[in-house]
Amino acid sequence: MDIWFHIARALDEKLRQIAATLPDFGAAFSPAVKPSDPRHADFQANGVLGWAKSRKQNPRALADALADALRPQLDENLVTLEVAGPGFLNFKLTPQFLLRWLEAYRTQADFAQAAGALFKGRKIVIDFPSPNTAKQMHVGHLRPMVIGEAIQRLLQFCGADMVRDNHIGDWGTNYGILILGIKRAGFDLDKAGPDAIEDLERLYKEGSALTKADPATADAARQELVRLQQGDAENTALWEKINALSMKACEEIYKKLGITIDVTLGESFYRDKVERVYRELQDVGLAEEDKGALIVWHDDHPRFARTAEPSQPFIIRKADGASNYGSTDLATVLYRREHFNADEIVYVTDGRQQDHFQQLFLTAQKWFAKKGYALPCLRHVWFGTILGEDGKAIKTKSGDPVKLKALLQEAVDRAEKIVAEKNPDLSAEERAKIAESVGVGAVRYADLSQNRTGDYVFSWDKLLAFEGNTAPYLLYAGARIHSILRKAGLDADDATCETGASAFETAEEIALARKLIAFPSMLDATVEDLRPHLLCTYLYELAGQFSSFYNANKVLTENAGERARRLVLCRRTLTVLEAGMRLLGLEPLERM
RNA sequence: GGGGGCGUAGCUCAGUGGAUAGAGCAGCGGUUUUCUAAACCGUUGGUCGCGGGUUCGAGUCCCGCCGCCCCCGCCA
Numbered sequence: 028m029d030i031w032f033h034i035a036r037a038l039d040e041k042l043r044q045i046a047a048t049l050p051d052f053g054a055a056f057s058p059a060v061k062p063s064d065p066r067h068a069d070f071q072a073n074g075v076l077g078w079a080k081s082r083k084q085n086p087r088a089l090a091d092a093l094a095d096a097l098r099p100q101l102d103e104n105l106v107t108l109e110v111a112g113p114g115f116l117n118f119k120l121t122p123q124f125l126l127r128w129l130e131a132y133r134t135q136a137d138f139a140q141a142a143g144a145l146f147k148g149r150k151i152v153i154d155f156p157s158p159n160t161a162k163q164m165h166v167g168h169l170r171p172m173v174i175g176e177a178i179q180r181l182l183q184f185c186g187a188d189m190v191r192d193n194h195i196g197d198w199g200t201n202y203g204i205l206i207l208g209i210k211r212a213g214f215d216l217d218k219a220g221p222d223a224i225e226d227l228e229r230l231y232k233e234g235s236a237l238t239k240a241d242p243a244t245a246d247a248a249r250q251e252l253v254r255l256q257q258g259d260a261e262n263t264a265l266w267e268k269i270n271a272l273s274m275k276a277c278e279e280i281y282k283k284l285g286i287t288i289d290v291t292l293g294e295s296f297y298r299d300k301v302e303r304v305y306r307e308l309q310d311v312g313l314a315e316e317d318k319g320a321l322i323v324w325h326d327d328h329p330r331f332a333r334t335a336e337p338s339q340p341f342i343i344r345k346a347d348g349a350s351n352y353g354s355t356d357l358a359t360v361l362y363r364r365e366h367f368n369a370d371e372i373v374y375v376t377d378g379r380q381q382d383h384f385q386q387l388f389l390t391a392q393k394w395f396a397k398k399g400y401a402l403p404c405l406r407h408v409w410f411g412t413i414l415g416e417d418g419k420a421i422k423t424k425s426g427d428p429v430k431l432k433a434l435l436q437e438a439v440d441r442a443e444k445i446v447a448e449k450n451p452d453l454s455a456e457e458r459a460k461i462a463e464s465v466g467v468g469a470v471r472y473a474d475l476s477q478n479r480t481g482d483y484v485f486s487w488d489k490l491l492a493f494e495g496n497t498a499p500y501l502l503y504a505g506a507r508i509h510s511i512l513r514k515a516g517l518d519a520d521d522a523t524c525e526t527g528a529s530a531f532e533t534a535e536e537i538a539l540a541r542k543l544i545a546f547p548s549m550l551d552a553t554v555e556d557l558r559p560h561l562l563c564t565y566l567y568e569l570a571g572q573f574s575s576f577y578n579a580n581k582v583l584t585e586n587a588g589e590r591a592r593r594l595v596l597c598r599r600t601l602t603v604l605e606a607g608m609r610l611l612g613l614e615p616l617e618r619m
Numbered sequence: 620g621g622g623g624g625c626g627u628a629g630c631u632c633a634g635u636g637g638a639u640a641g642a643g644c645a646g647c648g649g650u651u652u653u654c655u656a657a658a659c660c661g662u663u664g665g666u667c668g669c670g671g672g673u674u675c676g677a678g679u680c681c682c683g684c685c686g687c688c689c690c691c692g693c694c695a
Binding site for chain 2: 111114322330338411481489508568581
């Protein structure tokens, strides 16, 4: 019998094959194998119940028949099968199976190779973090960065060929407002100091307030944008300087958060590519002029049809002739298809843009179909909003949101204090490194560990928590394993210490081993809907199982077989824990 | 009005139609001459917003309400 990497999938496949040969089942039967509550089994198949019901047969009898047919193919020294309750098939893995699995899949490379079959060779362009430039990053910018980075790492781990494209907002209305503000204030960008980004932000904020209060100013700002988009020399020069300043500020944050970016092709990159969009969409009869704007209706859609009330057209060119994000996003889909040969495009943005992306995807779909272009799979991976104390989205207009730079610095400072207290013997250099990993990791993990579709209220305590389901808890478990290996004088890469392992015996050993073999099923679930918090939950539970094991079972004992098998558990926990943490963007530590 | 999200322990949140709904924090009580106590163990705490329905089985699916947040023509 093989030691399958993906146990649930293998059992599911076996049950399907057997069922196809049985008179009461057939090829249409779906076993529905999934990880089980460990109180009952390791994996369970529930498919028999629904199948029996729809055929008005006794589920228990059918389950027995299926189990009896499969059992001869299973080595009972490795996996046992029982029928329980109304007709659950319960698979229990023996301690021997657990050990053999952990011996078969040792290194991060083994795991990556096994997982890499999922998206083998698939070209995926991921659009993140894509901020609007010319503003300093605040806590509201945290989510697209940390969620996007985790997702791109997950997809790559699963074998995808990634292009990380930072689609910055460098061509929109915000530039009109900012350019107007700079001109009116007589602000000289060449003489700007190191905090120039703060000045720009102030000018933008003032300008933004003015445009809301005064229609004439709003119009003036739009005119500045039109002039920029038409290539006006003065505005272009200003635009370039603003960009340079804001890119510099962003890159500092990207570096701190370990954000991977391959190309930065912002909206401005598509300024000479939107004409083709206007032309082709009109040629194929998708776009039409309405009140001076160019718009697309989707009459086959209940909300985006021209007859819908209220109407919600997809605007791809504004009445003043300027492009908007409809135009640039369409041009971007085409470019990603033609230039990057994308099989799939993943957009990581705020959930408030769901309508926009639905309209974008519908439009691209019809446009590509009419022109005979191959349509990439388009996915919108959206996330909830970080809210201010007032329960409203954090925005510049609602006061001064906490700057991301300051938040991260505060996190690192707090972590450093704790490191100094817990481990005073460390060098200043190592203390700083640990504080960086713990502090930044805590902020990032606090965001990632929540279901991405929910909103949450910003709070220092939440983002700077160091206890419970947090990054430091995971980092600490890893550091302890390194500590054991150090104590035993073992090289982390040398597996010879695992030789001669005896079968797992204690409840803690078995619980930890079971958690480890659940990694592939967890990865499936995480990648299916791209929900990093499932990985967080898993790692937290894994670290918890390890901590219980560590406290109850001494690893470095005199009994050679016991010591070897516990080292297998330690080393495999380290492999999975560190691989998982890196997928989330956390930097594992050897001591803390 | 239409669409989306959220509502689970005092607080913050997990929960793939499956067996007795779980964590953390807070509270209470323990564990260290032994591989890092940033830890571990025990314990208190529940009308899963309300009402129907589907199902062998519903926190989970469907319908109707209630509450909060977000989006709905020239912002992105």
